[in-house]
Amino acid sequence: MTDTATGAAETDYSATLFLPETEFPMRAGLPEREPGWLKRWEEMDIYALQREQAKDRPLFTIHDGPPYANGNIHIGHALNKTLKDLVSRSMQMLGYNSAYVPGWDCHGLPIEWKIEEQYRAKGKDKNEVPVVEFRQECRTFAEQWVDIQREEFKRLGVLGEWDNPYLTMSFDAEAQIARELMKVATSGQLYRGSKPVMWSVVERTALAEAEIEYQDYESDTIWVKFPTVRIATVDGADTDEVIAHREHLTGASVVIWTTTPWTIPANRAISFSSKVGYGLYEVTKAPEGNWASTGEKYVLADKLAAETFAKAKVEAFVRLQDVPPAVMSGLLCHHPLRGFGGGYDFDVPLLDGEHVTDDAGTGFVHTAPSHGLDDFEIWMNSTRFLQDRGIDPTIPFAVGDDGFYTKDAPGFEGARVIDDNGKKGDANQRVITALAERNAMVARGRVKHQYPHSWRSKKPVIFRNTPQWFVYMDRDIDGAAGDTLRHRALNAIDATRFYPAAGQNRLRAMIADRPDWVLSRQRAWGVPITVFVHRETGEILKDDTVNHRIAQSFEEEGADAWYKPGAAQRYLGDAYKTDDYEMVMDVLDVWFDSGSTHAFVLRNKQKWPHLKFPASMYLEGSDQHRGWFHSSLLESCATNGHAPYESVLTHGFTMDGEGRKMSKSLGNTVAPQDVIKQYGADILRLWVASSDYAEDLRLGKEIIQTTVDSYRKLRNTLRWLLGNLAHYQASDVVDFRDMPELEQLILHRLAQLDEQVRGAYKEYDYRKIVTLLTNFMNIELSAFYFDIRKDTLYCDPISSIKRKASLTVLNHLFDCLTAWLAPILVFTMEEVWLERHPEAGSSVHLRLFPEVPAEWLNDGLASKWTLIRAVRRVVTGALEIERREKRIGSSLEAAPKVFITDERYLTALAGEDLAEIAITSGIQIGNAEAPPEAFTLDDVPGVAVVPALAQGTRCARSWKVLPEVGTDPDYPDVSLRDAQALRERAAAGL
Template sequence: MTDTAAGAAETDYSSTLFLPETAFPMRAGLPEREPVWLKRWADMDIYKLQREQAADRPLFTLHDGPPYANGNIHIGHALNKTLKDMISRSQQFLGNNAAYVPGWDCHGLPIEWKIEEQYRAKGKDKNDVPIIEFRQECRTFAEQWVDIQREEFKRLGILGEWDVPYLTMSFDAEAQIARELMKVSMSGQLYRGSKPVMWSVVERTALAEAEIEYADYESDTIWVKFPVLGAAANVDTKAEGGFAASADAIRGLNGAFVVIWTTTPWTIPANRAISYSSKISYGLYEITEAPEGNWATTGERYVLADNLAAEVFTKAKVTGTKRLHDVDPGTITACAHPLRGFGGGYNFDVPLLDGDHVTDDAGTGFVHTAPGHGLDDFEIWMNSGRLLAEQGIDSAIPYVVGDDGFYTKDAPGLDGARVIDDNGKKGDANQRVITALAERHAMVARGRVKHQYPHSWRSKKPVIFRNTPQWFVYMDRDISAQDGDTLRARALRAIDQTKFYPAAGQNRLRSMIADRPDWVLSRQRAWGVPITVFVNKQTGEILKDEVVNHRIAQSFEEEGADAWYKPGAAEHYLGSQYKVDDYEMVTDVLDVWFDSGSTHSFVLRNKQKWPHLKFPASMYLEGSDQHRGWFHSSLLESCATNGFAPYDSVLTHGFTMDGEGRKMSKSLGNTVAPQDIIKQYGADILRLWVASSDYSEDLRLGKEIIQTTVDSYRKLRNTLRWLLGNLAHYQPTDVVAFADMPELERLMLHRLAQLDGQVRTAFKEYDFRRVVTLLGNFMNIELSAFYFDIRKDALYCDPISSVRRKASLTVLHHLFDCLTAWLAPILVFTMEECWLERHPEEGASVHLRLLPEVPAEWLDDDLANKWQLIRAVRRVVTGALEIERREKRIGSSLEAAPQVFIADQRYLTALEGQDLAEIAITSGISLATSEGPADGFRLEDVPGVAVVPALAVGNRCARSWKVLPEVGSDPDFPDVSLRDAQALRERAELGL
């Protein structure tokens, strides 16, 4: 290789090249630039423009699950709202009218708790404040946080009806929530009953399962003996294979003890029965040896499940036992309460009840049954009413523990003992009970166990199961005249008709509905929609009168739910038709899950306020915990009032963990605030992280993951910047028809057509990770590292008249149109900036577009297969040249003219008519049909191709830097190639 005019300075031809020209900066500056686009969208009211453009398109409604308005948004909020926004935007690009109405949950304990905290800090008592005044403080608090959260969500680039969101505390919403409740009441599904519910002593209210989280907790465990009062033959057990109790066996039970095990000693005063299972094998065991002073003493006889007897005796420190005989617990007529006579109480018989919930996995094979403190206990007690009546046993369920955690009068001898205090700490109830049992020689053993125990997710304090009067909705009572038309049946049928993403969500929700008890609606709080019913004091019947219901709803429309608490409200609602003294006006409020579960009725069906929404919604989307929360309550509420689900599909996402997969918590110091990410990197980085993650599982986020996302963003941005720079030279009049394009351009359009189908499918399946992967690989590998790399020479250096250059610009135009649309739902700010850089006209926005229609004729699988072979040969060439560069034998691939040896006919056929030097970005290439020398460079996955590096011969073109023999042959331009000389002539002719 020789240089032209060695030693002389080359002419600077840079001004004659079609070099990229763009103001689109390499450094994004997203934290500073994104607010500019937000203001622009607000000024042009882009959401309204979208609705106007899409007025006649099919409706796609993603109904927003309302967050609580009680604090700054966290990373979970950011994940949730961003995912919703990407779905709504992508559906809009697909040609739907995807209106999005954000909402807030404004009632309930989270907000009420905040106001109470403020009261406590000031030494103020909530009970001294008029309820309407207190409720107004809650409303003001919620309003403030709605405004704060609204701005934080908008900063994420979330597009929606921000000026008219829905609030569960707006007057029209409160009125409709009351109407929905009254529909349930009028259909006979609402009833007041007494059941064990999860009760927060700290917060003084019942809690729903959705308000519970499970955490490690250490409980006292005790083994307690119940004296057998008598036994008799049980004819039901004498079937073939069963145990027929002999007279001796029955007599042997006299003086024996049934032993139970429990992790809640404080519930022993509430014991009313012992449950066993007829499917378990039991025996009578006698203690033959035990330490002196032991609770379990020599000579005592215990009835135990055979599979658990050894473990019980180990816990009881018993050193010798013998099994006397089989025992059928059904022959035991009753036991005495272990606290019998204590404090002058507990003088009742304790029956044995056969229950399916009893197992021999742990404990003793007998379950201490306190119907006021456990659902299984309650169910078996209530289902045994006839048996209890036959035995003369009072089936009334005592209220042993009050709402403050103290024992009531129904726990004789334990006055002043407390289960849990106001701070959520263990009281002295357990120890008081254990001491009493030990004094009465009823203890067998004690211990401690660590296990998962229910806690309030707000106060983070343990809860208890407690029997209280509450308002419920029947799950298994027929709603209509049609047999089997129960709420449970409706809900299960609706689940089967709903599409779930991921599919596993269907079985999860189905199992929860199939097994759940009746729905408890009431809360003993002040801030919420009241349970708007009147109860006849004499009959206990709920008043069912549509005229009364109308008055209630109308007053709520005008004054909000505060109207229920105003003086004279009962007289106004009941009117002259009913006497106020005859009716109880219910003061409990609705569980907030009923509020949010009713949103379909006052949002999706409110065409006057939001005309672009549909019912049922196209989709409900929340975190996976909402299978027992919003998805669950919305399903039950809609099935109760409409008969079907309020959604066509349900999508769930996981939780946000730190970079090591640990749950984020302030105590660990591993939380990541979305505000911090936005401040440092910009919202588009956060959005790209969401889109790049598998949201069906828990998502990880930490410094390394953020940096990886930033790197990915930078590559995408650089590709777009290069596109914009070259499109500065694009002229619509120079568009080249598809049929007239070179193969390489047609290959790129084929890939666009492929990607169009793949991206559309991914959007329809809400698979943004696939979109990011597809486009990332395409832009980084197929464009930047392949197509752009090859075509830079033609785009920069070819003559103005070059069909190759014009064809490439035409492809770049199509690439830009597709990529900006495909990425717009994800990188909302960057794509707007990119689009406006090329289309700066007023009113333009990438978010007012649809996905481009890609011609089907662009698809050409045969061409793609051919170029797959060509690219394989190219990889061998570039691999050989990489070694040459590394060894500093060449600086640029344009200094090379390698020899390529091909023995495989497939590659030879594919390369016919191709300029391999252009494709491999060398100044020349010689092609030979042979295996090539043994020391030639090869790749294992491209057999039959070898490359021997060689230097290009000739002079270097001062304009394109190619090394060619022809440089110097043009008399007018002796320092450039013939192609470049032609380019220079054309520029001169045009006066450029």
């Protein structure tokens, strides 16, 4: 470089440059600015504008799974609602009429429980308050939380029909829920039966599987002796095998193991498995006074015998012989409480059950049909077997709804399994003591295991046989052979698309194995089971006129109409006598409410004409495979014969930054309100879109900061784009065929991205979109294209085709990027869009994704520029060392020598200005071997660079160092290009 390269007393030409001009701030200020955009959208009613704009487009409906109206939203709500908004907005921009109607689940125990808590605090008794008055208090409570949550969801930037949502407690919804129930009843799918259900003593109601969570729990565990009585004849005749075993089994005991000692009074059988090997064992040595004493004989599973004797503190034992299945099937035992309380003097049979294994315990399952579903099923399936042996098949009701033993547990009345606070009562100890006194114990202990708890009260539940209302899973519907609810549901699952695909197998497994659906709840706040039952026959009244009266009254007065005086007479009319019919007062499981939403939302064309049935998509967390996905599938299959959805998308749960479940006790929760207050909703939305929602999502301070950094880079790229587009003139648009290759390359990339982004939005792969656009904007635009074209955009003459072509490309970039990012960064893209289009009624959210011409695609050009960019990396790598060593200040002070021996690179560079591409003032390219000291990169063989200083004088306007500076008489301190730019500006009066 010459001495004049740095220049002396240079003129300040900055005012003559086309520098970026924009009021778009570098600092986003999202928490303060976002509410302004919300207000603007509300004032212009952007949702209604979308509906009008899209009225002739095909419908896409994502149906909202209703959140529960009983508290502020949490981060899981924010994740869920943001994902739904991403789906809805992107499908709208893909060319659909994508309406979104939010909804709320308003009935059920959590709200009822809150009102009861308020009553207890005031010393009021719920039972002394008229039920309609109590229900109104529940309704008011839900209404308050609906309003609060509505504003919190809107603050997330979720666009929807907020002024016209659906509520499961609205009169029209309650009427349709009742209609759906009556359809099920009329088709013969509803029945009242008695089965063990999960029962909350604390809440005094049956619970569905979806209302259960499993927690660590410590239980008493006991090993109990059932003395053998005799071996009954098999099929009416003794076999030699049976006769041979009678003598050996005399005085032996079958040993069971259980973690619920309180269920022993309800024991009626012992289950074994014909697939398990059993033996007769004798204790040969035991401590003095041991429950298992020397000489006692036990029947045990062979794999579990040693473990059982160890628990029983037996010092030595011997196996006497096999006990085959044929003998087991005829074996009858005494109840271990025989003679206690005068109620256990009956034989206990052994039943062959598929549910029995030899993984734990003794290989025998204590069977209390009133306290376990497997127990119930094997007992009911053995009715003929029991009757042949003279055994009464009646199932006892040993525990009441309050957790106390009933008269069906003789000798234990007054003992309690669980109290009103969810604590263990005295039932276990009472039973253990009674067994020990009768020499029926072998061993006892305690075990920690996963035990079902109510997800509302967080208290343990019990299995309890109670009269409930069920929907058959396996009975033919309307008499059609093979047309069962289970069959319909499994076929519907096969016809549904799942995102991710694994959700299909998960839901299928749950439907394949589930028992009949328990619909009834013994509560007050909900839609009643609107059926009448004949008191003598037990038949459900099936009368369309009665059903119409019920539904009509609900439309006018809500479900409260069922509880008003004279309701039975009102519905039955003159055709039936009220004394002949029982009016069912149980309420429906809330999962039936939410499972029916398709009926009163998707098919309500009068209220929501822009929705379709079946919905295009249901989207919820993975727990809803046993919740809303599940109940909606069953309800729709029962009433329509198919699923209410065409696709199901499932997301994971939110975890803290270390992958731990968020909980208040750990202090690791992240409230969406706090994130929005500090960073803005767009940061939260970008986190959602950047995450793999199919897995559990992590969120903590570091993750939020990483998201903020990514957002800042995107924002700065958009700001630079806006600043340069201030100089864009529509009249100067250049056809892509007349553009330099670098511009054609960027348009090629836009065409590629258009296909990729559209495809990812169609597959709901938002993480891919964020990755694609972030890499494109940070690496291909900011660090490459913008870096190269700054000189052209700032310094070229007004007439420069290259500059006009670049501005044309920037305009295309703006149109594409603001649209592609609009569903994700809803506030920021509106801000960016309005910076260029501030006119009233303008909004990025009224746009479709732009149509990108396929003719922009040019794979050959892209391949060529891949080679050019490789050479550029070698040059910039060499210059980076020069900067680090302070031999140059900027790359414009350099004019490196490039040695290329690979013909591919030489061919690619032919006709290209590598100095401009590498942002140097000059460059020499030679087809020769490089000197040893040349800089190289291992992944670009055949290219080497030797740094050198540029020769000449620095241009006072563009800062390039060129020999030509000083040769223009009018502008001696600038380059010839810059001199021409100054002349054109002067001629234009600028």
